[in-house]
Amino acid sequence: MNRVRTCSTFKNVGLNRSVAAPVIEPSNVRCVSIFVLLALMFAAWMPAAGGQGSATINPVAVKTTQPKQVTLRRSTTQPATVRAFFEAELYAKVGGYLKKLYVDIGDQVEEGQKLAEIDVPEMLKANERQEAEVTRLQREKVRYDAAIEVARAKLEQAQAGVKQAAARLRADRSEYKRIEELVESKATTQRLRDETLNRLQSSEAALLSQKANYNVAQAELKVAVATAESAEAAKEVAQKQLEEHNVLIGYATLRAPFDGIVTHRTVDPGDLVQNGQSSSRAEKKPLxxxxxxxxxxxxxxxxxxxxxxxxxxxxxxxxxxxxxxxxxxxxxxxxxxxxxxxxxxxxxxxxxxxxxxxxxxxxxxxxxxxxxxSSDRLVLPAACIHNGENGSECHVCVVDSSNKVRHVPVTTGLDDGHQIEIVSGLTGEEQVVLGMLGRLLPNQTVKVLR
CATH class of the missing domain: 2.40.30.170 (Efflux pump adaptor protein, beta barrel domain)
Structure with a gap:
């Protein structure tokens, strides 16, 4: 039983009377609060209860659209930077003072055109010494070629001597044979036989001597040829070194690698230019x-x-x-x-x-x-597509002729960011709810806004 207490007396329209106001106990306050909360929850649950009666009582207003056949394009827009088709940073291959400058920024240049010259007096002097060395070796080569000719002549002379000695030996052998037959027939003396034998032995010795001379001449020719070949090799080495010097001197003239425009220049005449290969990374800078x-x-x-x-x-x-x-x-x-x-x-x-x-x-x-x-693709606005809880199953909400909602699974394809291709699931005649994804239940009655 509620207890009451008397409130203060108030005046109203000239009347004085005492009013007794009921005072509710804290336990009753909690009961009333719970009752109000349950009433609010029931009111919120009623529109989405899924029952036929509730959807009919308060249908949700929706907008619908039909799938369209369009040419669907997917594109991407990204930041882009313009670069030169070719860009070359030119460094010095040799060091020295900049002697001449031929171009400046903004100048149009052609392939091979001079840009600057570096003064390299030490390299020029070294090049002169190398040229003198090449000349000396060329003259030595001529001398060694002459020595080959002399050795060939000696070889031919020795070869002739061998032939002459061989012929003399054959004659002496024939003579000795003839004298020996005469001695056996008592037609001549033994003394003549001995003299003929001595001449034969002398001819044999002469042939051996001529053969030895021939071998010596042949060896001398080989030595002369080898010496000449060595001189030729030394001359070629010196010539290659001279060509290398000329190439390095050529690096003292900087030239354009291709047709283009000079966009940077970092040197002036008189500047000491460092060798780009030997200088440190901090000192390196393109000319x-x-x-x-x-x-x-x-x-x-x-x-x-x-x-x-x-x-x-x-x-x-x-x-x-x-x-x-x-x-x-x-x-x-x-x-x-x-x-x-x-x-x-x-x-x-x-x-x-x-x-x-x-x-x-x-x-x-x-x-x-x-x-x-892709052309002739069935598409819907991206706002029509509802992704399932697992992110892989997609469906759309289709309103039938009786204004009932159906969840229709669809397979999606190309997405251009605004429209999504419907690969399967729809024919193109359906009325698909636009937006309100996740708020419409199957068989829920809706009101289509025209």
């Missing part, structure tokens, strides 16, 4: 930078999600505020075929002709690449 911009390459990093669709030949559109017309079209010329491990992007390049040099290295713009294009 000139030459770029070729008759054709430029625009570099674009493609994010990992689009890498599989980016191919050579894909159409592109490059937009830059400084370009006449605002945009130019082209095609992908090459891809790096690898991703940067830090940015997870793949670099692609697009070549653009630039005869008037309106596109300059360093310019920054936006490149739109058409990754994929």
């Amino acid at each position: 000139f930078t030459i770029v070729q911009i008759d054709k430029v390459r625009v570099k674009v990093p493609i994010p990992e999600r689009d890498v599989a669709l980016a191919d050579v030949g894909d159409k592109v559109q490059f937009k830059h505020g400084a370009l006449p017309g605002g945009a130019i079209e082209g095609k992908i010329a090459r891809t790096s075929k690898s991703l940067d491990p830090i940015t997870r992007t793949m670099m692609v390049e697009i070549d653009f002709p630039n005869p008037r040099h309106k596109m300059l290295p360093g310019m920054f713009g936006q490149m739109t690449i058409l990754l994929e294009e």
